Amino acid sequence: QQQVKQSPQSLIVQKGGISIINCAYENTAFDYFPWYQQFPGKGPALLIAIRPDVSEKKEGRFTISFNKSAKQFSLHIMDSQPGDSATYFCAALGHFGNEKLTFGTGTRLTIIP
Amino acid sequence: NAGVMQNPRHLVRRRGQEARLRCSPMKGHSHVYWYRQLPEEGLKFMVYLQKENIIDESGMPKERFSAEFPKEGPSILRIQQVVRGDSAAYFCASSLREASTGEQYFGPGTRLTVT
Numbered sequence: 001q002q003q004v005k006q007s008p009q010s011l012i013v014q015k016g017g018i019s020i021i022n023c024a025y026e027n028t029a030f031d032y033f034p035w036y037q038q039f040p041g042k043g044p045a046l047l048i049a050i051r052p053d054v055s056e057k058k059e060g061r062f063t064i065s066f067n068k069s070a071k072q073f074s075l076h077i078m079d080s081q082p083g084d085s086a087t088y089f090c091a092a093l094g095h096f097g098n099e100k101l102t103f104g105t106g107t108r109l110t111i112i113p
Numbered sequence: 114n115a116g117v118m119q120n121p122r123h124l125v126r127r128r129g130q131e132a133r134l135r136c137s138p139m140k141g142h143s144h145v146y147w148y149r150q151l152p153e154e155g156l157k158f159m160v161y162l163q164k165e166n167i168i169d170e171s172g173m174p175k176e177r178f179s180a181e182f183p184k185e186g187p188s189i190l191r192i193q194q195v196v197r198g199d200s201a202a203y204f205c206a207s208s209l210r211e212a213s214t215g216e217q218y219f220g221p222g223t224r225l226t227v228t
Contacts, residue, residue: 006155034216043117043204043219044156089155100146100169101206101217103155 003027004092006104013111019077021107023090026071030092034101035064035075038087047088048075080111115140117207117220118187125226126195134190134223138207145188146217147180150202159203162188195227 013019036044050057050064057064063076090104118137148156158172162182182188206217
């Protein structure tokens, strides 16, 4: 069964705008939440990650917002650029003893001029 | 510092043949993970290995699939008697420590096509 739900499936944002991708999880044992960026024909690249002891983490134009009580987290891309056009995956990982990443289904982001 | 390396990048096999996918983790990494990505889908965990040990193979199909990570050399994902449904991108990831404390870094993947 799917344990990480991601939306939207696809997203079109104008250059300079804010891109927002949402994820929700079910398993309360998850305690590490990375986001991956994947370009066509390439492997996923770790973008940014957060642990549930903080509600927000920012790295450059990328921000993760985390709501532990709602079991939701989101990726915000500020000042979106055409080079950000890619597929983004959220993921979740459990505590020691459960090292496999559970991925969302992905969001195909397109930034238009 | 080279990243995770996978080869071949593309592999074509006829139904019934064997496929061998190789993964060399990042230097110093002793934890290897294999994931499968079907077209237009997210990645699905297959197996987690440390040197000479399979730690978690809960995502591996019960038949035809096997994985190893020997003391020397790359990790190998082996698929025997391939079927069309095995066509997918197979990604390997590695981490320095257990993934719960360290990030997983992915290779470029092997795209398997079964004809």
